[in-house]
Amino acid sequence: MPNPQQARPDLVPSPTDPYDALLLVSFGGPEQPEDVVPFLENVTRGRGIPRERLEVVGEHYFLFGGRSPINDQNRVLIAAVEKELADHGLDVPVYWGNRNWAPYLADTVAQMAADGVRRALCLVTSAYSSWSSCRQYLDNLAAATAAVPDGLAAPRLDKIRAYYNHPGFVAANVDGVLAALADLPDDVRDEARLVFVTHSIPISMSDDSGPEGGAYVAQHLDVAAVVAARVAAATGVERPHELVYCSRSGAPHVPWLEPDVNDRLEELAAEGTAAVVLIPVGFVSDHMEVVYDLDTEALATAERLGLPARRAASAGTHPAFVTAVRELVLERAAAERGEAVARPALGVRGPSHDCCPLGCCVGSDA
């Protein structure tokens, strides 16, 4: 076999080959009050979300000036990842496209095609498996690729594996919990319960998540156990932990994952719990669900109940998470080159697959 590197001595092989770009894929959010209603229409098109729910969620955005934190979170993540790549001599441009708001994926992928990108690796700002958090993004990427204007070659887009159990994502969450614990009053710190929080989804969607089903909840329970164990090791105190949910949507008759964080706080207060740390492990950065559902609503619930509570930081741009992004890029690139690679993963489930098999995360009923 002719080796193209030998034929072209000027071409230095790069550890990011065969990729020539990284694409950050996210949900998108409104940036000003006029954006809120059209954004919500984009999110809920064809999803059967009752009008009353949309009005309630719209108010959450208006409470924050009609601006979601998510886009700015992505801007700082991109800057941090660009610096991380450059600091390691990795020369790949980072693009950004969203499902529900500008910059839209279709526009970004068309730009990538115009720039001559042939193959890009995609980092989705969701670490878990389910239709909403994985398969729907794959569908969005396929649609964006299909919409590339005639005359341009669409780039091939590969998605980085679900990374909830990557050591860097775990380390960032552990640090968040340790800082939140340190911020609790001394007399309740050791008694604090660790309450991990993620986005509720319909139970049917949860049951259908991952290749064998049930992955969404199982992944969260796995990472919660790892984070709790590391926090115990770091503090010398074993604290009970559990998983609860926020941001239930959909029609009232459709069952979604429970308990809701607020309902659970009521129970915990009634049981005489001394304190809680709310850990937004289901969110990669401070999305509206974090700043509204947790910081505004759940912390107010805790306050009303007289239950000392702190919210742990999400991974955001924690250096361990930014490093993890670089490692995930290099891991996948090496795998695509056919090299044997280590796939670091904590917990009991092992590393997630690179390519979702048919039938993975198919259930999308809302």
Ligand SMILES: CC1=C(CCC(=O)O)c2cc3nc(cc4[nH]c(cc5[nH]c(cc1n2)c(C)c5CCC(=O)O)c(CCC(=O)O)c4C)C(CCC(=O)O)=C3C
């Ligand atoms: C699993 C999951 C994630 C995590 C994975 C990921 O990150 O993608 C996520 C993220 C997000 N969800 C977000 C916002 C919304 N989600 C909605 C509705 C829904 N979410 C669902 C699930 C998820 N959602 C589902 C099953 C629905 C019902 C409609 C449907 O079946 O598709 C609605 C409609 C109104 C409402 O009903 O709440 C809004 C406004 C934002 C932006 C926040 C910001 O602005 O910072 C983000 C990051």
Ligand SMILES: [Fe+2]
């Ligand atoms: Fe959502």
